[in-house]
Amino acid sequence: MSYFSDEHPLKQSCGRLEDLRKANFAPDLTIEVLNGQKVYAHRIILAARIPALEESLARPGGSLSWTSYSQSAVEALLEYVYTGKANISQDNAQNLLQMAKSLQMDALEEWCIQFLVESINLAHLSDLWLLSQDTKSDIMQDSCLSVMRRIFDDFVSTDLFASLSPAALLQLIDSDDLRASNEEAVLQAVLGWKKRLSMPVGFSTRFCGIPFCPLTFR
Template identity: 30%
Template structure:
């Protein structure tokens, strides 16, 4: 009689604990990563099994496969340390101070579960101070769900972004997308014009092209239009 047996969770935990101890002590390590001025000892087989990035780096696809030490750039030592311990232990501590850097690094290293958790963390932590930076990162890394959540937050909190002077940091293409969206929540149309002008004051090297196309001037009195536009010494002749 054959009876299949699967290791218990406790046995797996012991295995991971031992791996983590080998990492910390340097036992059986056969590979060194150089990050800035710091060196990290680790095990080639563990990293090659952890993600497609390391698998490619440490096998036949890259010239580094025959080296005992590899230099990695575009990642901070403390962030690499956190991700390295995650690979060995399955655990990582993420907070407001490191989540963006961990997201960028884990995307580079193709640690998909960490990427997903960071995106979830950022989605539930959105506020006026971080939403634009979060959108920029999500856009760059093509994290669609996080990008959509950030855009939804901007649409529903547009007035607060104006109030806290955060509109000036928004990319032009995103500003156009937001103010052209019928789901934009504002108190009045004057706020759209105000947002454009705040943005322009802080991004004057760029143009107004396509921004005014999305202002519903019929809902703004000419007096108010002129008052706002003259605040920055600009007269948009074609609109008056």
């Protein structure tokens, strides 16, 4: 038996497949996205690249309902599916992470987390903290806590600090990396946290973060 290799194997055609998708060439799958917009794709490609969807996509007809996510974020996800390359930006990273988590796309999830933790600052710390809770990302949560400790004196005046659970507050202050001006500042911050919540220190709060929206097939 002899084996022969094509000059242009399928693995080298990823870019061409993405071009065909963008041109809406022979799509057989409709994806409903935010604001009633629609994106088109090929179910055989998605089934091969996203095992979590394989069973659902095997059923004839139907469409994917990803109505919690913007068209641009879904397009970025599909570009990764078709080419293996992810174009992650501040505009789509959070949506991409949520979709990757829901679809069990581990590599994309890891890349999104890496992108987000490299750019954490006080301006969007709250969004990323809540996202870390929704996606159960220990890496992102630890990165957020690290930033909170580094800017502690500024952070304690934010709504996010006031909303921390007792467990999260303990994680924050029980660290050698805490950069507070002095111990008195930490004590006053904790007392202020307790006063603003108007509850005993042992009471457990519940986060009300960015809703984690599953991706459904119908």
